[in-house]
Amino acid sequence: MATHVHYDVVVAGGGTAGCVLAGRLSEDPSRRVCLVEAGPDYGALREGRWPADILDGRWLALDSHCWESNDEEDRSQLRARILGGCSAHNACVLLRGADADYDEWGPGWTAADLAPYLERAEKTFATRLxxxxxxxxxxxxxxxxxxxxxxxxPVNLTEDGIRWTAAFAWVDPARGRDNLTIQADTLVDRMLLEGSRAVGVSTSAGEIRADTVVLTASAYGSPAILLRSGITELPVGENLADHxxxxxxxxxxxxxxxxxxxxxxxxxxxxxxxxxxxxxxxxxxxxxxxxxxxxxxxxMKPRSRGCVSLTSADPRAPLAIDHGFxxxxxxxxxxxxxxxxxxxxxxxxxxxxxxxxxxxxxxxxxxxxxxxARGFFHPTGTCAIGAVVDERGRVYGYENLVVADASIMPTIPRANTNLTTAAIAEKIAEMI
Ligand SMILES: Cc1cc2nc3c(=O)[nH]c(=O)nc-3n(C[C@H](O)[C@H](O)[C@H](O)COP(=O)(O)OP(=O)(O)OC[C@H]3O[C@@H](n4cnc5c(N)ncnc54)[C@H](O)[C@@H]3O)c2cc1C
Structure with missing residues (x-):
């Protein structure tokens, strides 16, 4: 692991999608990649430092490493703050949506387009029945x-009960690479913009400059970063959907x-x-x-929609999350x-x-x-393809600014969302 002053790509948010992006983008040794995560990174699995409740995939680790919420009574807002994101405390179920769910996403995202990436994600998650x-x-x-x-x-759970998080699946094999920096315990506030061009991110640890910024802070965190950056001319944060x-x-x-x-x-x-x-x-x-x-x-195909908005310009403040159930x-x-x-x-x-x-x-x-009525912990849709980003995940009207997580799903698939999120990240990694 090395630290550079300037990166080719900064990936903001080290959850399911961020781990996929960091792993895939750093496969090219000439590309310098920085993965920024608000929560802790306990290192490679073999170092033995991961907390027991995160490792034990037979149970949800619901009270572990969570973001502060605007409404602690509302369990539907629950989300993880740790390398691996929600894949680090979730139920390890890996299901594909129905073909029709993807076919309605538009050109480039049909079931046939997504199939190889779903397959790659299943394989990398070491999925077993x-x-x-x-x-x-x-x-x-x-x-x-x-x-x-x-x-x-089908689960990302080993025979001996270890939750095979996105951090173990995609980041651990990349940890030895000189061109990958993992910057944990670092909160991304907003993008650094020069006109309509993203040139990095402003964080709790200072500015990180990069040629390309990829947001992978989830359907809650990614719209929040865009909103704090002043991108209000697009429907950022709208269209929030959960089962x-x-x-x-x-x-x-x-x-x-x-x-x-x-x-x-x-x-x-x-x-x-x-x-x-x-x-x-x-x-x-x-x-x-x-x-x-x-x-x-x-x-699994709800019609209600909600939205994510800011309660404050301070990145430490909890978000206003209204699911509209x-x-x-x-x-x-x-x-x-x-x-x-x-x-x-x-x-x-x-x-x-x-x-x-x-x-x-x-x-x-x-x-x-x-x-x-409550949510299934599957937030999607707040930076949707066709509304906030184009079919390559690029934010409309901005250069070098990409979103690549659950937030870009225009409609929610009839399945738990982790596998589809990883497939989205696999696909966008190829387009960067
Ligand atoms: C309790 C629970 C159980 C679930 N069970 C399942 C299941 O069994 N099967 C399934 O398919 N799906 C399940 N899910 C959903 C699945 O885990 C998510 O769909 C998936 O993790 C979404 O990936 P993501 O990368 O979009 O977001 P996340 O995995 O949430 O990752 C976002 C990351 O960005 C970081 N971040 C956010 N904001 C910032 C910021 N400003 N600065 C720096 N970092 C930031 C977060 O800390 C987090 O690590 C579950 C979710 C939860 C919460």
Missing amino acids: LRRDELSPFIAAFADAGGDDTIIH VGTGLAWEPTAALRRDWDEWTRDHALSMGGVTVRIDDLFLFPAVDPGYELSSAVFA LSDEADVEVLTAGFERLREVGTSLSHYAGRETRPGEDVDAETHVRAT
Whole structure:
């Protein structure tokens, strides 16, 4: 690792997309690359310095290395501040969207265009399919109840339970390169602009000059940097989309307690493992430590949109994030129907799922949906292709300024978003 005064490319934000860009761009030894990340970098995995909760991919590390939020009650805003970004604390599910999801993104981004990059991202994430014998009794029963609609998860989780983050997958192989600098614990404030040309970034550690600036600070962080840079003539921060859903819990039966105790004697428990996909809905079970059986349903093609804006010009200030969940009534209808499907699944699992404890049988589906709708941690769309950036990720009206993360998805795919984000970054890396 080396430090240069001037770089060819500065990559702002070291999450999923930033790690991909840093790894790929530094493959060319003549290109000097600087990756700037607000959170810590614990070094190569083999150095043994990564915190245990980040390494343990069987559980979400929800309270670890998070950004401060404008509304601590709103869990939907949760996001990681660490090298690897949200891939460092997420659920390790790697699913592709439907072809139609990508086909609507326009020229250059159809399913056929994206396929080689999805494949490359799957390979680099060391994706493997969970084995049936890794599913705990309740998860396996839920999978059976879903029949042909069940997807056993492809995951970026090693056999021994390590979350294979984007930092391990893309940055670790590049750490020895002289042309790559990783500048952690450094907050990017805004771009340095000379007229319409980006010439670097201003950060908490001073100015970093570069010929090309690539923003990979997420669907929350990238629009924030553009807005702080005074780019207000484009719809930056608008079109925020996340999947919207709600949960349900049951009391475990005596049969489940018995089977669970037996299973955990020689298996490691993990939070999930399967999704049941019915039309545009995802239904899935979750295990919480202790004896709660929970599950959730998400509308995967929501129509509601929200926005990200600044609360202050100070880059340390939390952002104003309004997801706009259920602002389109069509989403209420879809999710209410989905919640009723989830209740039916519970009925078919009566061997394991006893009395409904959350919200309780006396609460009707629509009331529950309206009261508890939340996000899936999949923010997208705030610097969308066709609105803020062109089909090469270049911000309209600016030179040498590219966005290459989840924010450029014009519409949200019907899948968890990590794999698609990595594929986007792989594709844009080739165009820089
Ligand atoms: C709890 C949780 C669980 C999830 N589970 C899954 C899952 O199982 N499967 C799946 O496909 N997806 C999942 N996701 C979503 C997935 O992780 C994201 O879609 C993906 O990480 C987005 O990548 P990104 O590069 O756009 O943003 P991020 O990964 O969020 O990376 C952005 C990076 O930029 C940094 N940054 C932001 N602002 C600045 C700044 N001003 N200066 C410097 N650095 C900055 C951040 O610290 C962060 O490291 C989950 C997300 C969360 C939060």
